[in-house]
Amino acid sequence: MSKIAKKAGVSASTIYVYFENKEDMLNKLYLSIKKKMSLNENRSYGFCSKRKNKRAIP
Secondary structure, eight states: OHHHHHHHTSOHHHHHHHOSSHHHHHHHHHHHHHHHHHHHHHHHHHHHHHSSSOSOOO
């Protein structure tokens, strides 16, 4: 965790304010990325559904 904190420019104790341990941090990171990908996927479907021709753009 200290290497992660150093790269982030914060102290290791700051990391522990937000995460219990490294596993907790990785799980939350995974969930955050999964949510963002899901939102992006939903936006792209919304874009296609507004088109008259609903075929995918090559």
